[in-house]
Amino acid sequence: MRTRLQFVLAALGVASLAPSAFAQGVTVGGQLEANYTYNFNKPSTRNNTYLFNTTDGQFTVNLGEISVSRAAVDDKAGFVLRLITGRVQEAFHALYGTDNILEAYGSTKRSMAGKDMTLDFGQFLSHVGYETPDVGAGNFLSKSFQYQYLQPFVNAGLRGTVPLSEKTSLTGVVANRLDGVKAGASRDLAVGFQVKRTSDASSISLNTMFSRENMGTAAAPRNRQTNVANIVYTNKLSESTAIALDATMRSGKDAANRTYNATGFTGYLTKTLSNENVLGLRAEYLTQNNATSGILPGYLTAPARKPTMNSITASYELGGAFPGARTLLEFRADRAGGAFFPGERAGTVKQDQTSVTFSQIFKI
Numbered sequence: 001m002r003t004r005l006q007f008v009l010a011a012l013g014v015a016s017l018a019p020s021a022f023a024q025g026v027t028v029g030g031q032l033e034a035n036y037t038y039n040f041n042k043p044s045t046r047n048n049t050y051l052f053n054t055t056d057g058q059f060t061v062n063l064g065e066i067s068v069s070r071a072a073v074d075d076k077a078g079f080v081l082r083l084i085t086g087r088v089q090e091a092f093h094a095l096y097g098t099d100n101i102l103e104a105y106g107s108t109k110r111s112m113a114g115k116d117m118t119l120d121f122g123q124f125l126s127h128v129g130y131e132t133p134d135v136g137a138g139n140f141l142s143k144s145f146q147y148q149y150l151q152p153f154v155n156a157g158l159r160g161t162v163p164l165s166e167k168t169s170l171t172g173v174v175a176n177r178l179d180g181v182k183a184g185a186s187r188d189l190a191v192g193f194q195v196k197r198t199s200d201a202s203s204i205s206l207n208t209m210f211s212r213e214n215m216g217t218a219a220a221p222r223n224r225q226t227n228v229a230n231i232v233y234t235n236k237l238s239e240s241t242a243i244a245l246d247a248t249m250r251s252g253k254d255a256a257n258r259t260y261n262a263t264g265f266t267g268y269l270t271k272t273l274s275n276e277n278v279l280g281l282r283a284e285y286l287t288q289n290n291a292t293s294g295i296l297p298g299y300l301t302a303p304a305r306k307p308t309m310n311s312i313t314a315s316y317e318l319g320g321a322f323p324g325a326r327t328l329l330e331f332r333a334d335r336a337g338g339a340f341f342p343g344e345r346a347g348t349v350k351q352d353q354t355s356v357t358f359s360q361i362f363k364i
Contacts, residue, residue: 030066033135035359043342061086078107096182120159126152128207130246139280146264178211188212202235215255226252244268260294276319308337326361
């Protein structure tokens with residue numbers, strides 16, 4: 001309740017800036033997303049296994065966001081502030097103990113050897129992976145298991161980007177940890193970088209993060225090495241068709257000091273049809289070398305089996321169904337290498353689950 005009140009007060013404060021903000025080159029915006037997800041497993045917990053649209057069989061506000069930003073130009077500093085509420089914020093709070101801030105960082109540019117270097121300081125979205133917490137990104141509402149289990153979401157620290165050439169840039173990050181925003185976590189700093197090359201229709205980036213995570217408690221910390229390597233490739237094949245590939249390898253040690261590594265591959269396809277509706281397809285596969293530790297959920301019914309997860313998602317956006325809003329329909333089928341997904345009766349788990357989601361996204 002307190003965080004919701006804080007969000008409302010902060011949102012009113014941001015809204016009050018709007019008349020003068022635009023005159024000063026500041027952009028004010030936001031979005032609201034509400035959805036209804038029906039899980040055919042009818043989980044007794046009434047919760048889906050998804051990261052954000054966790055509530056089954058109820059209309060839910062997934063994300064309410066107010067954002068204000070200004071680009072760093074010439075001798076003026078820029079900034080980004082994004083305040084959120086809803087299921088996305090609740091998931092971040094449960095994971096990191098964070099408040100309603102999704103991103104909050106200052107930005108400045110400095111010319112070095114004839115190149116403009118950008119420096120950001122604060123809390124920002126991770127450079128690793130194709131997906132982000134933003135709803136409807138890539139024409140999908142739900143998040144991939146690869147994003148949910150293998151990749152960091154946000155970092156808090158210092159980020160610098162410098163162009164290496166007209167089409168290639170290098171970004172370096174020094175952050176608190178892999179998901180570096182949680183109070184009382186490991187004092188070890190995480191480091192990472194991104195090398196990105198773009199062309200008129202495609203882009204490819206190599207992304208890494210190296211950190212030591214606290215797998216224990218604040219009173220009894222057990223800091224363990226965590227390494228993430230990620231490649232993202234996007235290509236706009238035509239005016240109506242685009243693809244993306246996201247591959248991640250994560251390795252490290254758990255609290256018991258056992259080594260693990262996990263790998264995920266996700267492919268995306270979006271196609272704009274003649275009626276302006278958009279079809280989206282996403283397929284993914286994750287596997288892990290150790291069945292008793294690591295990142296992917298363990299399977300008590302098959303402890304000797306290597307954990308695997310795969311998922312196929314189809315989305316359909318109704319172009320112009322409601323003026324000023326995006327309407328998304330999504331069908332998703334998931335399968336695990338062992339019983340993992342909650343069933344209708346308490347205590348039961350299944351290997352498979354399917355779900356459908358209806359979502360409305362309103363942009364400011």
